[in-house]
Amino acid sequence: RPPVLEIGGLSVDYGVGDGAVRALHDVDLTLRRGEVLGLAGESGSGKSTLAYAVTRLLSPPGVITGGDVRYHPREGEPVDVLAMTPQELRAFRWQEVSIVFQGAMNSLNPVHTVRTQLTDVLKAHRPGMSREERTGRARELLSLVGISPDRLGAYPHQLSGGMRQRVMIAMALALEPEIVVMDEPTTALDVVMQRQILRQLVRLREELDFSVVFITHDISLLIEFSDRIAIMYGGRVVEQAGAADIYRDPRHPYSHGLLHSFPALHGPRRELTGIPGSPPDLRAMPSGCAFHPRCPKAFEPCGLHTPPLAPVTGTGTGTDTGRSVACWLNDDRRSGES
Numbered sequence: 001r002p003p004v005l006e007i008g009g010l011s012v013d014y015g016v017g018d019g020a021v022r023a024l025h026d027v028d029l030t031l032r033r034g035e036v037l038g039l040a041g042e043s044g045s046g047k048s049t050l051a052y053a054v055t056r057l058l059s060p061p062g063v064i065t066g067g068d069v070r071y072h073p074r075e076g077e078p079v080d081v082l083a084m085t086p087q088e089l090r091a092f093r094w095q096e097v098s099i100v101f102q103g104a105m106n107s108l109n110p111v112h113t114v115r116t117q118l119t120d121v122l123k124a125h126r127p128g129m130s131r132e133e134r135t136g137r138a139r140e141l142l143s144l145v146g147i148s149p150d151r152l153g154a155y156p157h158q159l160s161g162g163m164r165q166r167v168m169i170a171m172a173l174a175l176e177p178e179i180v181v182m183d184e185p186t187t188a189l190d191v192v193m194q195r196q197i198l199r200q201l202v203r204l205r206e207e208l209d210f211s212v213v214f215i216t217h218d219i220s221l222l223i224e225f226s227d228r229i230a231i232m233y234g235g236r237v238v239e240q241a242g243a244a245d246i247y248r249d250p251r252h253p254y255s256h257g258l259l260h261s262f263p264a265l266h267g268p269r270r271e272l273t274g275i276p277g278s279p280p281d282l283r284a285m286p287s288g289c290a291f292h293p294r295c296p297k298a299f300e301p302c303g304l305h306t307p308p309l310a311p312v313t314g315t316g317t318g319t320d321t322g323r324s325v326a327c328w329l330n331d332d333r334r335s336g337e338s
């Protein structure tokens with residue numbers, strides 16, 4: 001699958017000068033056309049920061065301090081997202097990339113009907129559409145996410161949490177973007193509802209052929225719905241691989257702890273509680289591999305040198321996904337080259 005978004009060496013700080021903390025370090029990650037890329041990691045690992053940075057929605061004190069983000073449209077040359085003008089960004093968001101924010105369920109405007117909120121997006125970006133066309137499209141969008149078009153006149157408080165969430169997803173899909181970023185889209189909902197919404201989204205993805213970045217704390221949903229998974233720790237991607245590969249055979253000790261800290265794939269919902277110790281403090285990042293104070297496998301180089309995210313060969317199951325790991329235990333260059 002060709003890439004749709006290529007992130008290279010992306011770094012983000014919160015604050016400037018002495019007070020700055022680095023929330024993203026040199027993140028390399030590729031989203032491919034039509035795939036669901038799952039992002040996981042404990043609270044504070046930088047998942048939302050990454051989502052905001054690549055959509056250029058990062059607000060102060062957040063600052064992108066390095067790297068690049070390249071968007072590949074279906075036709076034409078790749079575009080540098082970080083160099084876009086405000087006008088280009090306005091077109092980019094919603095039409096090319098849309099984002100469903102963490103806690104978005106409550107971000108519908110309480111004083112406007114579902115119809116108004118959906119048609120406003122269309123009005124702003126599709127000036128050629130008539131009023132009737134906008135309403136028609138709004139009805140279509142509601143059915144797309146499994147809500148009866150009769151609910152068009154409803155106010156947010158008249159809808160269940162699951163329906164509000166689906167309205168948010170309908171808004172995100174309104175302009176048929178190529179990429180939909182979902183930051184914890186369903187956490188406030190019960191498991192059955194979460195699965196139902198995600199199934200709908202995956203089905204839509206097959207119909208409309210968009211890519212999804214799916215951020216969640218729920219490992220069972222992550223594995224069930226992602227094609228590929230990237231695991232973050234302390235602002236870095238520490239492993240990325242096909243979902244099945246990483247579940248069957250995690251290579252980074254942190255991935256192992258994270259993915260196997262719950263009993264069964266289809267078991268009850270569990271938070272990530274399986275790894276002793278706490279996530280690193282950005283103000284006092286451990287030296288070398290940031291995971292070393294908690295790592296059961298740590299050895300000499302770990303506290304001294306930061307392992308780069310490097311491809312691991314000879315793994316995988318014939319999928320075209322490839323795998324990379326940032327851990328000295330898995331560093332191919334040590335066993336390979338030299």
Ligand code: ATP
Pocket residue numbers: 014023041042043044045046047048049050060061062102282
């Ligand atoms: P969660 O799972 O809780 O949503 P996350 O992986 O999305 O966590 P981020 O929200 O990206 O994590 O935060 C990454 C780090 O950046 C955290 O340590 C957080 O404290 C810090 N951070 C986030 N926003 C700000 C801010 N506005 N000012 C200062 N630090 C921030």
Ligand code: SF4
Pocket residue numbers: 252253254289290291292293295296297298299302307326327328329
């Ligand atoms: Fe553990 Fe060392 Fe690998 Fe870090 S580099 S995960 S400390 S073994």
Ligand code: MG
Pocket residue numbers: 047048049102183
């Ligand atoms: Mg977050």
